[in-house]
Amino acid sequence: MQKSKKISYLAILTGLASAIYYxxxxxxxxxxxxxxxxxxxxxxxxxxxxNGYGYSNTIFIAFLKTMIGSLLSGKILSPTFLLGFTGSIVSSFIMVFAYKNIKKIGVLGVSELGAFFSNVSQVIVAAIFVVKSSGIFWYLPYMVIFGAISAFINSSIVSVIKRSLDG
Known part of the structure; x- marks a missing residue:
């Protein structure tokens, strides 16, 4: 793919992610x-x-969507920002790792792993830095269930878009 086309595509994904986040x-x-x-x-x-954009580009999109979305919503550097930022970075790393290293995982599997590790990382950060109590871990099963539903919807959207783009 041409470098300018790749940069344009990444910019569109970043803008879309930031707007949806807001x-x-x-x-x-x-x-x-x-x-x-x-x-x-x-x-x-x-x-x-x-689409195989690798660790740096995918994590950069996750980073920017959280920063821009938080700036627009006025939640920058709030506890919800900290949790969202952590979840975005961890999940994007896990998704790229899984997509590159686990054969036949598919879009749904990648999305579900990303959601799960996002939720786990958010609860860990909340327990250590926000509420400073391990009692927050009771919340994890609810987050995982809700995250699994969102991951399914996200993977469905990506599968439809990918099919239409691939021809």
Whole structure:
């Protein structure tokens, strides 16, 4: 792929992820889970993963979507920013690693692993830095269930887009 085309594609994914990150804060959740987000801003990160853009580009998209989305929503450097940032970086690393190293994992498997490790990392960071209590780990099963649903939706979106782009 031409370098300019690749840069344009990565910029589009970053802009899309940032916009979704901002707007999903306004979407009501079907369950009353404090601090939970839909996680739809991860589908552009997943898209970069399955298109083989590697660690640096995928993590950079995750980094920028969290920074830009948090700046736009006024949540920069808040506890929710810290949790979202950690989850985004960890999940993007795990997704690229899984896609490169686990044969036949597929888009759904990559997305589910990313969601799981995002949730685990967020609970660990919350326990150490935010609430400073291991009691927060009771929250993890709810996050994992909700994350699995979001990961399924994200993988479905990416699969449809990828099919249409691949011809």
């Amino acid at each position: 707007f999903e804060a306004f979407l009501p959740l079907p369950v009353p889970v404090p601090g939970a987000k839909w996680g739809f801003s991860n589908f552009p990160v997943l898209m970069a993963t399955v």
